[in-house]
Amino acid sequence: MIDFVEGTLCYLDSEYVVVETGGLGYRLFCPNPYQFVRFEGNKVRLHTHQHVREDAILLYGFASRDERDLFRKLLDVNGIGPKGALAILAGAEPEQIVMAVQQENVNYLTKFPGIGKKTAQRMILDLKDKLVGYTPSAILAVADGELAAGQQSTSALNEALEALTSLGYSDSELQRIRGALSEKAKSGESVETLIKQGLALLVRG
Known part of the structure; x- marks a missing residue:
């Protein structure tokens, strides 16, 4: 392994x-x-x-190991394969997913691609007890230590928007979420977090 x-x-x-x-x-x-x-x-x-x-x-x-561990837990849910688990993790921060499961928020979970009401309910049933006390940290580790949060500037926003463009989202879709992401960037969010938050907003429609 x-x-x-x-x-x-x-x-x-x-x-x-x-x-x-x-x-x-x-x-x-x-x-x-x-x-x-x-x-x-x-x-x-x-x-x-x-x-x-x-x-x-x-x-x-x-x-991070936390993100990988959550991926493995998602694979334990009947009806969720590797691609589905990746789509869930791409659309939200691990702590948001954990919170939705613990709060039994079916509406939030069904926003992810391929997750219908029955699968969301299975996620809650299968994972709620397993995620008690789970506190993901979402840290990117490199050989010489951990990276600090990304740049807290307009460049971070632009990098995030470029990444979302590369994923196939149109200018009109990105304009719809630009304001919300801009505020997040001003508060010091990293590029990685901005991308995930952007994906979450796009998934919600």
Whole structure:
């Protein structure tokens, strides 16, 4: 079992990042690969989950152990596979997902792609007790320590909007959420957090 991959972030795609270590490039599927765009060419550490299928062995990468652990818990829910779990984590912060489950907020959970009312209810039933005391920290770890929060400036907002554009969202969709994200950026939110909050707002419609 591969617990984490540490190396140089070579490049990223809409679904994955590639980290080179020991002469090998590991493709890691992530909730939101563009949260790592600022670290391209730098050394990073991603916590991993290895998923074995009949036709493939896949690696999923996460910014923190907390995020990976929540991904694994989501996989335990009947009806949620790796792609569904990634979509959930891409659309909200881990603590928001945990809070929605603990508060039995079905309406919030059904905003995620592929999550209907029955699946949301199963999430609550299967995870509520398992998430008691769960306090995700959502920290991106690198080889020489933990990164501080991203720049608290207009550049952070622009980076987040560029990442969302790369994910296929239109200018009109981004204009709708720009004001809300701008306020978040002014309060000092990191680029990674802005991207996730933007995705959450777009999912809500």
